[in-house]
Amino acid sequence: MKKEYQTFVRQYKDLNEGTQKLFVKDLTPGPRKYDTKYVKAKLCRNLKKMKNGDILRIRSESGILLPEPWGIKILEELTESVPGQPWEDVFKAMAR
């Protein structure tokens, strides 16, 4: 039984195949559904081509679901958070 995960990207084109670091939500039913993990994972656009891969559902910044899920193989669970400063994306954008 394949596990299902979900991730969010601003636009679908922002996500690349290969080994990536990303936040994913575990869609396993139950009280811990949507638990978030920061992982190193191998991603493949074509789920069928990824042997023993799990399912990665992808949503846009507006929450719109990409019709075809990708394949994902989690290689390593990383930290709970990532380095950064609150609102730094806004401050960076304003500085540009």
Place this chain on the structure above:
Amino acid sequence: MPFKDHRDFIKTLKKTGDVVEVSKTVDWDLEAGAIGRRMYEMGGPSIWFKKIKDYPEGFTIYNGSLGTWRRVAISLGLPPETPVREIYRLYEERLEKPIDPIILEKKKAPCKENILLGDQVDLYRFPAPMIHEGDGGRYIGTWDLVVTKDPGTGWTNWGMYRFMVHNKRWLAGWPQPTSQLAYQMKKYYLPRNEPMPVALVIGADPIAHMVATAPLRLEEDEAKFAGALQGRPIELVKCETCDLLVPARSEIVIEGEILTDQIVPDGPFGEYPGYRSGTMAEGVGFRVKAITFRSNPILTMIALGVPIDDSSIAASLTAGVAMKRGLKHRGIPVVDVFVPPEGVTHLIYISVKKGGAQITREVLEYITARRVMVSKVIVLDEDVDIFDSGQVLHAFATKCHPGRGILVEHYEGRANSLTPCYSPKERERLKGASVAFDATWPPEWPPEIVPIKASFKTIYSKKIQDKIIQTWKSYGFK
């Protein structure tokens, strides 16, 4: 009659028929949210979901505390049918007399009935709802109250900010960069690289939550104004892990700290303007250190979306009165301010004793001076009842000059990024614009040329009006 807590409020709503208890098992994953959303759109009662899938008996969800003007009136101790204008007037009057809170001993505070500390912390013990399909996570903080403090001045801020469960001991949120929480963070904690203590309060009394939506001036403590509205001091209690004070009768209090050097993803979320519009961000990371809660905790929720719901109603009242205070303070001859809930604080109506381009310009300068939540304002003469959107629309359609009656102000770094019509580029730079529509007669026009409104009350003499009213039935009318 003030309500000492959310449970007390529910008891009254049961008597007035403004709450429905659902005994059927409901799924926290979309079902509760969808039911709540539909009920708002039907103008129905608040809902108390008593059995939640995956969770033990006693862990419940409540949607729609102040989702109608009826429930706002009840929360203020007024008759349910109190007109909106009267609710505004009483709210404004009561705010004039702030009352200091009192501090309870821990043993007398119901929110301390259960305490989870350190490794015991597990946010999944609570049925945080997945409210909309496609949201970024389970938003445990919607109808909430977030407490933070500026240690430099001692000012404690309450705000209503969204927070979602990231994992068992972290929350992710995105208080806007122009919010008062962000102001405190930037002023004190970021320069020192110190974590900011924070408490997320769920299920306090309804007035406390309503006040948390109020755009009070910097360094004004919301707790005093919650007391003012209730007519008695709010009872607070000290947190377990920091010196923040929280409403003692709250259902759930999540204590922790917002880190200055770590972030977690937040959003997107179907927000108060009625859209889920790209509000996904590198959110603030809230590391939880303790959770205290009442036995059989009630998790309060807003299935946010298109108006009218708790958010658009509470903000109508609190933002409207705050703007009136601000405009008066600035010397603008304001008569009334109304924030129609359907305008989700993006649109406001302001009536003035004397209008014209200069006054309209001053109004626009006021609403765009700091953080800008309003993008459209209609300035009206005082003969327009601004609590009647039909009258406002008539005045706007007929009195606002399409060439010289529209004033626009552009800005960057302080726009409301939740404004759906802004592009992604504008949102990320907090770039936006506000427009003021001058729907007043130019004050320089001599009185004899000002058009006369052709209504019964304005185009006939009092003599004719009295005659018609007194003999109305003689014409065969009922």
